[in-house]
Amino acid sequence: MNILSATFEPEDRRARLILRFGRIGLALAAGAVAALAHPPFGILPGLLGYALLMFLSERSTTVRGAFWMGWLAGFAYFFVSCWWVAEAFLVNPEQAWMAPFAASALPIGLALFWATATALYRRFAPAGLSRVLVFAALFCLLEWLRGHVLTGFPWNPTGASWKAGSAASQFASVVGVYGLSFVTVAASSAFAPLLNAGSRKARVVTATIGALALALLTIGGAVRLSSARLVTTPTVVRIVQADVPQASKWTPEAYQGIVDRYVNLTGRPGATTPDLIIWPEGALPASANDVFAPGAPEATAIARAVQPGQSLILGLGRGVADPSTPEGARYFNSLFVLTDEGGEGLRVGPVYDKYRLVPFGEYLPAGGVMSALGVRALTHMPLDFSAGPRPAPIHIPGAPAAQPLICYESLYPGFTPGGAGRPGWIVNISNDAWFGRTSGPAQHLNLASYRAIETGLPVVRSTPTGISAMIDPWGRVVPGQRLDPGESGVIDAPLPAPAAVTIYGRIGDLLFWLSVIGSLSLAVPWRRVIRSRIAVS
Structure with a gap:
């Protein structure tokens, strides 16, 4: 039996603690390895962290449990991705004491987006293998929100795991970095069903489709680069x-x-x-x-x-x-x-x-409230910058x-x-x-x-x-x-x-939104909805 897919209920306290801390460790590992896929590390097998996160979300017995799995993974991801913010506080020795708090506070907040995505997934995911697309859609929808709420902080979206200029990165010319994130998360998460029970054939087919998607991403980009001529x-x-x-x-x-x-x-x-x-x-x-x-x-x-x-x-x-x-x-x-x-x-x-101003760096969100709480004094930012057109x-x-x-x-x-x-x-x-x-x-x-x-x-x-x-x-x-x-x-x-005008340059995020909306529709029990409407009529 695969210990990751075991569904037993431990009877003694020690076993419960081992299981609990094992899941905590796996969630932290999922986020950390996903972050290491980004430059300058470039450890691309880390993309399988999204498959592990999807699996942990499904194995959570409650929505609340899935929320915490997502939060832990997100905290690790953003801690590895954004620890460098602490360096800014070391420039001024008087602010150096704030460095560890800055390195922790940012991941704590950003991880809430991942936590919301995994909680929603646990609540609404369909039972079939189409759940891979639902997971990718919810995850990337919350990533888009991360890039826009309070002017956003779109640092290291999943699509940017591929080094810019590489073959796989070229698909951003068609769907943008958020569309590339959707494809990357969906293809990587297609390996998650391998950890679960169910039809072996269906699970292998799903993983194979994910592998093919990653291969096509690379081959298509290589073809685009083969015709690239610098003028x-x-x-x-x-x-x-x-x-x-x-x-x-x-x-x-x-x-x-x-x-x-x-x-x-x-x-x-x-x-x-x-x-x-x-x-x-x-x-x-x-x-x-x-x-x-x-x-x-x-x-x-x-x-x-x-x-x-x-x-x-x-x-x-x-x-x-x-x-x-x-x-x-x-x-x-x-x-x-x-x-x-x-x-x-x-x-x-x-x-x-x-x-587009940097929150807490060039302006203070909810300035009146934050100033009353003393946050403005901590940021050493006496006045806000104004945004231009x-x-x-x-x-x-x-x-x-x-x-x-x-x-x-x-x-x-x-x-x-x-x-x-x-x-x-x-x-x-x-x-x-x-x-x-x-x-x-x-x-x-x-x-x-x-x-x-x-x-x-x-x-x-x-x-x-x-x-x-x-x-x-x-x-x-x-x-x-x-x-x-x-x-x-x-x-x-x-x-x-x-170079020539790109598809993304012409239509923007249209393909990303069509992918998200189409995938989320898979979570709707259409048969039940149609039957209920027929019964009412």
């Missing part, structure tokens, strides 16, 4: 990475040295003269109001480094007067385009204000129209238009210096690269300390065009041309 535009881009650690940015003595680093890298002679220079988010520890003030030495130094005809993109915070607010102003995290038109210094061109392409002199995404926004699919207003590329400036040399920057690069696959557009990514890179329209880092954590330098490269 470049005449626009030459310089990505600047000055490698300024976050902990060393906030002293007056360091400020001039930081300005000099960026200015020197901007003006560094190269084999070609760039048309466009990109600095990261938060490159200078100052506000745009100070940097662009008349006579500011920073503006003078930047103007000397930027040649006539060149444009510079950089990210800075800015304040805008607003008498209607208690503070008299509103604050934005913004991307600026500066252009040297020759003889008149730098002109401030398009400005993009970040739309929904992302839209901007026009940059000397370059194709670009879709700006600031830092966290690169986690979200669907911001870049795929129709008549489709831009030529995506520019992603980010401040990953908060997270040092943890797994966070590598995972952020992977997630941002999925925006290239979904849209068929290249992504140009600039960060202060890594990972900065030029990403082609298939989500692959262009060889030799990457700066890792700890590296200081520039990437001079021609901007890749867009």
Whole structure:
């Protein structure tokens, strides 16, 4: 007898404890191994963690038990995926005591989405093998909600387990990362019935279908990549990475040295003269109001480094007067385009204000309540940033129209238009210096690269300390065009041309929603419903 599928009721306390803690251990293991499937770990057999989670949900005798199985698995998953958030609290020694609480609090909250999915599955799942699709639909529906509730935190959805640019990742060009999550969870969970009782033939057939789905995912992506041909535009881009650690940015003595680093890298002679220079988010520890003030030495130094005809993109915070607010102003995290038109210094061109803000980092959800509870003091965030309008392409002199995404926004699919207003590329400036040399920057690069696959557009990514890179329209880092954590330098490269408009670029998440709705309909007892209606009539 398979001990995992045993249905006995232990009579003594010791056996009950062994069974209980065994299930707790298996739930934690399911989440942990699923998290290890993501880059930079890349242990893809960890995807079987979803099969184990489905099995544990079914073996729970109550909905409440299934809820706790999902919560334990989710806690382990998000602890492994997001432990790097603690690094941000180590930047300031006064906040270091908060690091373990931050590393635990985030998984505690995010795990509730997994717990809700497994509880709903235990309550409504059908008895047949179609339950694999129902499990995948409920799980991915709650994952979608995780990416949207309170502006969302869509870090490491299941679909992003596949390294961006790999063969399997290419299916995101058709269904997006959430659709890829549905296929991945369904195919992986198809192995769960092997652990249960029932018809051996049916269980083997289900697992075989899951294996075939994973094989087709890889084969289809390999075919797409076989026809991928990188074509470049005449626009030459310089990505600047000055490698300024976050902990060393906030002293007056360091400020001039930081300005000099960026200015020197901007003006560094190269084999070609760039048309466009990109600095990261938060490159200078100052506000745009100070940097662009008349006579500011920073503006003078930047103007000397930027040649006539060149444009510079950089990210800075800015304040805008607003008498209607208690503070008299509103604050934005913004991307600026500066252009040297020759003889008149730098002109401030398009400005993009970040739309999707980081909860507890850039704004406090339910601010009044949270402030009363003392949460604002803990976050060291005296004021909230304001959200700008929904992302839209901007026009940059000397370059194709670009879709700006600031830092966290690169986690979200669907911001870049795929129709008549489709831009030529995506520019992603980010401040990953908060997270040092943890797994966070590598995972952020992977997630941002999925925006290239979904849209068929290249992504140009600039960060202060890594990972900065030029990403082609298939989500692959262009060889030799990457700066890792700890590296200081520039990437001079021609901007890749867009690939053809993708199916996802045209229809968005439509196929994902059709899959979810169609699969959830399998949980409805249609025969019973039809019979009851006939009886009533």
